[in-house]
Amino acid sequence: MYIPPQLRRIEWRRFYAGFILGAIAGYVLFVFMNDQLHEHFEEENIQLSSELSALEAKYEGLLDSEKEADKEKKQVLTIQEVRPNFSNAKELQIDKLTQHQLSSMVKDQLQSITGENIEDIAQQSDLIISTLENKSFEVEDFKYKLTVERLIITTQVTLLLSISLDS
Numbered sequence: 001m002y003i004p005p006q007l008r009r010i011e012w013r014r015f016y017a018g019f020i021l022g023a024i025a026g027y028v029l030f031v032f033m034n035d036q037l038h039e040h041f042e043e044e045n046i047q048l049s050s051e052l053s054a055l056e057a058k059y060e061g062l063l064d065s066e067k068e069a070d071k072e073k074k075q076v077l078t079i080q081e082v083r084p085n086f087s088n089a090k091e092l093q094i095d096k097l098t099q100h101q102l103s104s105m106v107k108d109q110l111q112s113i114t115g116e117n118i119e120d121i122a123q124q125s126d127l128i129i130s131t132l133e134n135k136s137f138e139v140e141d142f143k144y145k146l147t148v149e150r151l152i153i154t155t156q157v158t159l160l161l162s163i164s165l166d167s
Helices: 011-075 096-109 118-123 126-135
Strands: 082-087 136-138 142-153 157-164
Touching: 011 082, 096 126, 096 136, 096 142, 096 157, 118 126, 118 142, 126 142, 126 157
Parallel strands: 082 157
Antiparallel strands: 136 142, 142 157
């Protein structure tokens, strides 16, 4: 077999052997460094994905609390209940049962305003007053006429009513 003259000398053999060993050592070093960087980036990716999921959960919680706050705000701005009170029930000696029946009749008369916007009902307060004052309420063969002394419109519509017998 023919060996070129460069390979016959020991210097050239050392050069080629060093070249091959250097390439192998460089490849091993490259694989080691690449593995270390890949492991580092994978750990960083796991950490960032866990932070992202925590932030997304926090964001969803904030959105839910904002929706609940909006719902409560809308609920606060609507009429929840009608409460009639009678100013002269003791003076006329009207018993509790009759007062209860009168108040339930007033609530039935004004049931349409429950759930409505407070501002809309406040603009129509004259209509509420005229609705109650123009109607006579009959309880146990007695007819009562109600006069609105005070009307307070908040989430609860509070009516201070004066009772008189209608003949």
